[in-house]
Amino acid sequence: MDIGFIGQHLVNGLMQGMIYSLVAVGFTLFFGVLDVIKFSHGDVLMVGVFAGLTAFFGLDALGIENPYILVIAIILFSTALMALLGIVIAKILILPLKGAPPLNILLITLMLGTLLRESVRLFYPNGSNSKAFPAILPTDSFTWGNFSLRLDSVMLFVAGAAVIVGTYTLINRTRLGLAIRAVAQDEETARTMGINFGFIVLFTFALGSAIAAFAGVMNGFYYNEINFSMGLLLGAVGFSAAIIGGLGNLYGAILGGFLFAGLQTLAAAALPFSSSYKDVFAFAVVIALMAWRPTGLIAEKAYARV
């Protein structure tokens, strides 16, 4: 097997893993603070990407061409808007249902996801077709033999890693993160310490949704194509990744994301007939892993759980 082939799969796998991890982190945060599974997470990601695309069209119409300004504006607009959407969802759908059976929240967020997806399909101009996502990152490449590494991939990967490290630091090293962990462990005692529970929930939903938007934009820049249903698979994979890692566990979510991407890549590289079996293969392994370790791969470990 030649080095270029392996290298290409490796880069692709790492990029996918990063995107999945970022989505999984959201699931794990929401479950941590509120014990809810928010099935609309993938669709929030998708709305975030479309928001980013819209920001691009807007700036483009204003004649702004500097790629760095465009990229930063797309990311900021998308993450800020989804943070806001996360807050609205938590405030009007999740918090009022606190104390209701978890199944109800699951069902409601499932319907919300459909609503978001269908809204984009119907109301976004020409929303039912795939859209090109702007390729504005520099595409210079470094070449070793027949393996070439593109600068845009490196930039995206570094940015994703920075978001993960930032989230980790926020949760484990700051006062706010301490409050989030306290709420995750014992809501009532956390409130008794003087922690504003409602604020922590809203903040967590804003954070998780912004991270999802970031993952979506990353996905858009990497594949340069987006569509209204992209959140379905990303949501399912992110959720599985969070589950394999042990729901509520931050390391687990990150590990799960990379593990899932690793399985897909392995299947794509090794299964000769068709790489379209890669999802089937990865999900099958996940199912086997779940049967083997029903509570996730990482035994719940202290500070790791948010």
Place this chain on the structure above:
Amino acid sequence: MTNRTGLIVENATTGYDSADVLYGVSLNAEPGKITCLLGSNGAGKSTLVRLILGLTPARLGRVSFNGRDITRMQTHKVISEGIACIPEGRMVFSKCTVEENLLLGGYGEKDDALLTKRMKTVYDLFPRLAERKQQLAGTMSGGEQAMVSIGRGLMSEPSLLIIDEPSLGLSPLLVKENFKIIKEINERGISILLIEQNVRQTLAIAHYGYVLTQGKVVAAGTAQELLKDETMHAAYFG
């Protein structure tokens, strides 16, 4: 009425979905004093704590603290009025370190220097905790967890500290030690509302007390009065 200081509960009635628990409970925890609330299992003591903290809202009645109505306040606002609570069963954050637990106790205080100072006071009171700052609270012994919980309750420098059954699950020696510490805390000027079942030792340090039976206050008086009280004896020793 509102110019009276300390904690005042007037005619509080509440309960859970399933059943009413408190029926028109009135109680007053005066500043600087140790007020105790005695009552057997299921009498509604912890429910009264929850009501004061706003965790279980009052259905009827009123709660005020230092003249401010706190009846409908959210819990974190009640805490910021200067009330702290050492909950029943200690409830340490088991996946956080000792130090993090203490920091959570002082969550409302944003001044790091002040928090460090308070933490030092706690470590002086419990040198054992200083040695184990970085240990996860969940891996500590029951007695050590009790120290964490007490220390955490002191971190906000409350003017009123509510302590719910601190003796639960401690050896007689530690129980004795605990009462001594509660007295010391009070001597530093912190008012205390002490929930207990341990009648004699509690009345030995309390100034004033209430007896709760099936959600109603059936006796109230100074510690000396309660020691002699008939109802009290019927409820406890009878």
